[in-house]
Amino acid sequence: MLSLRRRDIVCQQAVEMVTDYLEGSLPRRSRRRFEAHLRACPNCAAYIEQIKLTIELTGTIEPEDLTPEAKADLTELYRRWRSE
Amino acid sequence: MDTDLELLSRLRDGDEEAFVMLVARYQQPMLRLARAYVPSRAVAEEAVQDTWMGVVKGIERFEGRAAFKTWLFRILINRARSAGVRERRHATVEPHHAVDPIRFDTNGQWAEPVEPWTGDSEDRLEASTWGPALQSGLEDLPPRQRRVLVLRDVEGLSCDEVCELLDISPGNQRILLHRGRTRLREILETQIAKA
Ligand SMILES: [Zn+2]
Numbered sequence: 074m075l076s077l078r079r080r081d082i083v084c085q086q087a088v089e090m091v092t093d094y095l096e097g098s099l100p101r102r103s104r105r106r107f108e109a110h111l112r113a114c115p116n117c118a119a120y121i122e123q124i125k126l127t128i129e130l131t132g133t134i135e136p137e138d139l140t141p142e143a144k145a146d147l148t149e150l151y152r153r154w155r156s157e
Numbered sequence: 158m159d160t161d162l163e164l165l166s167r168l169r170d171g172d173e174e175a176f177v178m179l180v181a182r183y184q185q186p187m188l189r190l191a192r193a194y195v196p197s198r199a200v201a202e203e204a205v206q207d208t209w210m211g212v213v214k215g216i217e218r219f220e221g222r223a224a225f226k227t228w229l230f231r232i233l234i235n236r237a238r239s240a241g242v243r244e245r246r247h248a249t250v251e252p253h254h255a256v257d258p259i260r261f262d263t264n265g266q267w268a269e270p271v272e273p274w275t276g277d278s279e280d281r282l283e284a285s286t287w288g289p290a291l292q293s294g295l296e297d298l299p300p301r302q303r304r305v306l307v308l309r310d311v312e313g314l315s316c317d318e319v320c321e322l323l324d325i326s327p328g329n330q331r332i333l334l335h336r337g338r339t340r341l342r343e344i345l346e347t348q349i350a351k352a
């Protein structure tokens with residue numbers, strides 16, 4: 074059981090601060106409190122890791138390959154645009 | 158791989174192959190972004206096609222001050238906006254929780270431990286495994302969140318670039334990013350728990 078000081082943040086508040094924290098836009102005092110919470114709370118530390126992994130995985134979404142038909146259509150259009 | 162700028166300079170000379178390579182590179186990212194503006198795939202495809210026409214005919218107007226991708230997305234957003242449904246400028250903001258309140262006890266602390274996603278079974282987070290779930294999660298996000306997520310986290314644009322492209326404030330951008338990211342985390346958590 075964590076003993077809470079008056080100015081400490083709780084987990085439910087911490088999870089709402091994650092994006093501002095990662096964006097570097099938390100005011101200094103909030104950032105210190107947030108970091109102190111992460112050091113003391115393995116659950117929120119795991120939560121922020123999950124968010125980071127989510128971001129990383131979102132960045133690996135691969136575009137599907139263009140179908141040959143779509144490519145042919147656009148090439149056709151290209152010729153038309155060029156000749157206009 | 159040829160850089161965008163190399164391909165563009167070939168495109169200026171009317172090189173068809175350079176055009177095809179640019180299309181292969183950006184067609185799908187553009188479709189993904191367009192879908193966050195317009196209701197159907199067909200309309201999205203039109204907006205994208207329209208954008209390519211703008212590129213081919215307006216190539217001389219590209220000054221190279223912004224990255225080509227940003228320039229391309231700007232043209233696309235303009236076209237998709239005019240093709241899309243009219244939106245209220247200030248949509249009502251629904252309440253939002255990063256994590257379902259039921260997961261916390263009355264002191265606001267996690268009621269159950271949060272499971273780390275990595276550990277002994279590193280391969281649980283193979284991108285190819287979770288890609289489809291993320292993909293469909295992204296498609297289900299409200300449009301404004303979806304636009305920010307696509308540009309920031311899929312396409313890797315900066316906060317400044319996204320604010321400028323979407324004409325939103327940094328604070329607003331963060332709210333949309335927060336909602337989108339926490340939603341996608343939730344989806345992954347559910348999928349991982351099922352696996
Ligand atoms: Zn916590």
